Amino acid sequence: MKQFQYVKASSNAGVISAISKPGTKIIAGGTNLVDLMKRGVTAPDKLVDITHLPLKDISEPMGNVMTMSIGALALNSVVAEHPRVKEMFPLLSMALHAGASPQLRNMATVGGNMMQRTRCTYFYDTAMPCNKREPGTGCGALGGINRMHAIFGTSEKCIAVHPSDMCVALAALDAKVEVSGPKGVRYIAFTDFHRLPGLTPQLDNTLASNELITRVIIPTNNFAKHSYYLKVRDRQSYAFALVSVAAALDIEGGIIKGVRLAMGGVAHKPWRLFDAEKALMGKKPTEENFAHAAQLAMQGAKAYKYNAFKLKLAPATIAEALKHASGLV
């Protein structure tokens, strides 16, 4: 690991001014950043430790504030086990439990999880070309072993997927991200937070380099009874998703009154399935309707040499997640 300077931050403003200088990076849990620094994928001159900032709070809806707010420094394990999170947003708890290992979840923060970088092996291998790591060098995965890679929203520059489980649930739950920068506070819809690679795959998201994530806000909903996070991976646990699906249904009198669907492991960002959602509204929660919606969700999918299996795996996973969420299985 390259040597670096270490400073501790005691205020949001301090962090923002520190990260406004090039070569300076925030460190929270360190589970992604330290790993990337050890591998030489990133080599900051200075780290700003933000773990002492008061951003760990999880606050519940009160009065007419119909949202739950989760601080950027809340640990993945704490959020996953929080009684009100489990009760109100079981989807989020399930997604968090599906990610990483208990040790890592004890270190990983909400903000860091959102900012974690792709697990594309060519991105990690500094001997290989990668437009995300070094813009303009090419993409090792395009003609390489692209088994883990995207089938939606790719560009000729990058076909990597976003690796987070938590983010798939938050995209489905219509969460908002509160960020703080030199000009003050702004809010980003979760579905707009991560971006597609386009011509600038080095940018994973729409956060400016001088902005700090302060919290995530989730509106209350009626999905708690019918939620399911299904993650398909190479081994039973402790592996990244090949395909994952966050499914949330609001079923009343045998009719779907509301539905949210998002997929992980298929795109550069958590992939919301808006067409499938529309198709299910007002319908009965049946296997046929789920299969139909799953097919609609696959429109525009494009596979590469080694990930063609995802074209079959993805719709099957969507249908299966919906069956679990609705109580059919």
Next chain:
Amino acid sequence: MEKEEFGTDAMPQTGLEDPSRRSFIKQSSLLTAVALAPATAIKAAEGHLDEQIAGALEKLPLRMEVNGEMHNLSVEPRATLLDILREEMDLTGTKKGCDHGQCGACTVHVDGQRVNSCLTLGIMVNGKKVTTIEGLAKGDELHPMQAAFLKHDAFQCGYCTPGQIMSAVACINEGRANSEGEIREFMSGNICRCGAYPNIVNAITDVKNGGMEA
């Protein structure tokens, strides 16, 4: 002044402040000094020229309680908790497997919570309590989990064992040892290349059922 640093009288004397001349003097004094007293001079010269690097290499004070004992150390910011435990403190019970958060061999408890010490910067543990495998036993009396691992043959080569035991203790403390499935899920961050898993599960089940304080 170079003169002072290199401790030699052989340096050209000048009262002029001409920069190019100064740098010439610096150069030549360095050469002279090297010629006169190689080892010390080179060391000093390096120290001087690397001043900026030295700034970045600065060590920071780290105060942490390890296995019940307070330690005051001085560490580089890039040193991981794992490397500090093993190399600075000689606590080699904690193992380095993958060094990238993938195997769990380096599992320790920080303020009672299990973490991967290979991905933890030591400096970030300042003011916290660390427990390693060396801190589990009470003198000669093994921790119940250590005893159970012995009883159930829960290791072969033993390399993953310290991390497995630290995780196993945490697994029970977290209330996640209620079934074989749950134990397997919550021990999944610890990889054993020898495949000792069934016996590890038995050992944990035993401690859990024995109602022993883990």
